[in-house]
Amino acid sequence: MRIGELSHRTGVPTRLLRYYEEQDLLHPERGDNGYRRYPESAVADVQQIRGLLDSGLTTEMIRAILPYLAGPGELHPPAECVTPETAALLHGHIERIQSRIDCLARNRDRLSAYLAAVRPHPR
Amino acid sequence: MRIGELSHRTGVPTRLLRYYEEQDLLHPERGDNGYRRYPESAVADVQQIRGLLDSGLTTEMIRAILPYLAGPGELHPPAECVTPETAALLHGHIERIQSRIDCLARNRDRLSAYLAAVRPHPR
DNA sequence: CTTGACCTTCACACTGATGTCAGGCTCCGA
DNA sequence: TCGGAGCCTGACATCAGTGTGAAGGTCAAG
Incomplete structure (x- = not known):
């Protein structure tokens, strides 16, 4: 297209x-x-x-x-051409992504907890 | 300080x-x-x-x-002064954060899966 | 063949987050 | 009292991601 x-x-x-x-x-x-x-x-x-x-x-x-x-x-990308360096780089990226997830999840939980505490019976 | x-x-x-x-x-x-x-x-x-x-x-x-x-x-922020509008806004923010988390987690999983497939015995 | 819709590249401008520098004030120690 | 370290504000620069517009090529439908 x-x-x-x-x-x-x-x-x-x-x-x-x-x-x-x-x-x-x-x-x-x-x-x-x-x-x-x-x-x-x-x-x-x-x-x-x-x-x-x-x-x-x-x-x-x-x-x-x-x-x-x-x-x-x-x-x-075929497994053969993945050098240990590439694998290490990928692993680093995964870790950076994970730390973002952790940070976001932690703050999502705090927001949710606040909301729940403020409005225990939402309807 | x-x-x-x-x-x-x-x-x-x-x-x-x-x-x-x-x-x-x-x-x-x-x-x-x-x-x-x-x-x-x-x-x-x-x-x-x-x-x-x-x-x-x-x-x-x-x-x-x-x-x-x-x-x-x-x-x-005291519960009293949280209007329904504020609560709704907060809820929206929580959802936006959640969708970011979902996207990041999905891609983290894909990267991990790829890495695992490429290097089944990492040691 | 012309018109209009779609495509091309190029370029300039904006925003948000950040770097960097200049000119001047405050404060502390020699 | 002087010098330097630290603080102030203000301005301009950079980078990535985007918006927007100009000037021109392609193509199908009328």
Whole structure:
């Protein structure tokens, strides 16, 4: 599909789709006329990117982990070419994500506790 | 304590401590000489703010929820003055935080799964 | 063949979080 | 009393993520 349809189906402005490509997060092909052509899977890819950006990750971090985020099942980057360094990097990313989760969960709990304490019988 | 000590104890540059004040996240008193004076609790406050910023929240969102994040025990903003509108706003914030957590957790799981699949016997 | 919708690149501008620097005040120790 | 360390405010710069617009190419429908 072309950029307009992808934008329309994901709700992401074309400006950003081009930006994500510039940031190496998307890799559409080009038709003979120079138009970008996206595969069907790009819709999910874009939603994935949006979710991660909204969650506070930078494009740099997303670029680093995106290749390893294929759905459960097929290993997209083959196991053979994963060096120990890569594995360590990935592990670092996982830990950074985890600490974000911990922080958010802790504060979500505090907010919930406050709300529960203030309004014990919500109805 | 003054801003220098707070900066030194939290690792946050004075520039940011002043910025957080400008953003209404910190409220130090002022001495006769115009110097900011922070209570001991500011150390924890600053760490809280940093954690939330690092987790992708904006100062605006932090400003909205910060009053309700006192430790478990005392209700800092008294229950009486919590209107249903405020409660609804808080609930919205909780949901936004939750969706971030969900997104991050989902991707953490994918990364972990990939790592586990690639290196079944890590030692 | 023209019109309009869609695409291209390029560029400038904005916001939020942050870095950095300048000019001036306060305070303490030599 | 002087010097330096620490504080003040204010301004400008940077970076990432976005918004917006100009100038022009492509294509299908009338």
